Amino acid sequence: MRSLLKLPIRNKNYGKILHITDTHLFADEDDSLLGINSNASFLAVINEIGRNNKQFDLIVATGDFVQDGSKKAYARFAEQINKFNTPCVWLAGNHDNYTSMQDVFANYQLADNKIVLLGDNWLVVLLNSQVIGQAYGFLPESELEFLQNALTEHFDRDALVFLHHHPINSGCHWLDHHILKNSDQFEQIIQKNANVKGIGWGHIHQKQDYVWHHCHAFSTPSTCFQFKPECYDFRVSSDDAPGWREITLNADGSIESEVYRLVDNQFLPDVSQSGY
Template sequence: MNRNIHIVQVSDCHVSAETGMTYRGQYPHKNLQAMMRQVEPRQPQLLLATGDLSEDGSRRSYQLLKEALQIPGVPILALPGNHDDPNLLAEMFPGSPVETIAVSDHGPWQIIRLNSCLPGRPEGFLGERSLADLEAHLSSAEQRPKLIAVHHQPVPVGNPWIDKYPLENATEFMRLADHYADVKVVTWGHIHHAFNAERNGTVLLGGPSSVINSLPNVQRFTADPAGPACRWLELKADGTLSTGILLAAAKTG
């Protein structure tokens, strides 16, 4: 029996209430629809949506997002980014974290979601309660491989234009990730490009945007001609993983 978990991580969709609104010259809703036409044939068991899902934090934007992400029988695990309304997101996607952590079990793996939003600010911060609850959970939970998902990057990614808006208390967060060996993966959105690294046995992943991405290692946002993308992850029963990037077939604008 295959106990591996196939996940697709979709991030930074920037969907607005009006489908004709653009983001950096692209149409977020159309690009997300194109992206999902590539995702659905892969038959993921789970969608992980890692923030900036809405551009304007409106109820209508979340309705459009939910419709676009819908694959029959596939749960959506959402978390907020700095453009989102965490409370409304949690209403539209029940279980999305607001004041504390969200924990769910998927086969042999456990997924922990965090809210790193600071109202009205582009950088991120994990509240005292979230950090305390995360530490308490990691110290007492069953020993099983864990993936932690958050919106803001906890390590520099090499792009100054976005590295000035990091997870501000990343030191405290990464202390926990470093200390607990069953934290196998930390993944995030926010950066609008793919990122892969490893630290003390933990795989660090940045997910690309479903609307538009930047080339890596540039001073200013520079559109990647490859276009919209998402990340797939195969979480294996032995605590390892495979991962890669899936490109949309088309882009708009």
């Protein structure tokens, strides 16, 4: 079993998680992606969360931290996230260099733990669905065994599972070529473990919420551009602002969550682009 992180919660009745994903940062402050300065949009999200003055017990970051592969961009993420003075756990997306992430994040005390015991009631598990050199995801047998073992060992806790890739079709034909390829194996584990109460992911740059078997399953918007929903071919959305998700884990095993977005959105993508 991989090392676990034990964290207290501020309120005995619930734990609070901030979910951030798909920041796509650059080393150069002025670089942009699909017409958006992703460094600036990420900073705007961080500042907006800070202005709201909410307190979290844990931050979960689900991949695609950088676009240029640079350690400076990973450091940019870590410097901003450390402003919250809250434990942050993370996993890799298809754009990430895992070795660089480990090296940089260790310097900023961002925990490499993939199991978190949150308060007295909750288990948080992070899975690595990255396939190096590919946009799609896959959970190797080692990750599936890791998940099942964690759920078995902590059967007395309700569980929230995170990964980067979407295990459920997004409704976008082009995006669903980049889905979790062995989602059926993942689904089998979910079905037979009733203590899994939630599943979260990034990757699709959209807000989606489902009831999937006995779980609240959801995707969280990117902190930069969003993909247009229900599209056959690649499209970015001119309507949806950068965002994040706040999750409440109640002592009775229920999950509440809400997506927030920048209200005064200055980050408008170049909708003429056909890929990135």
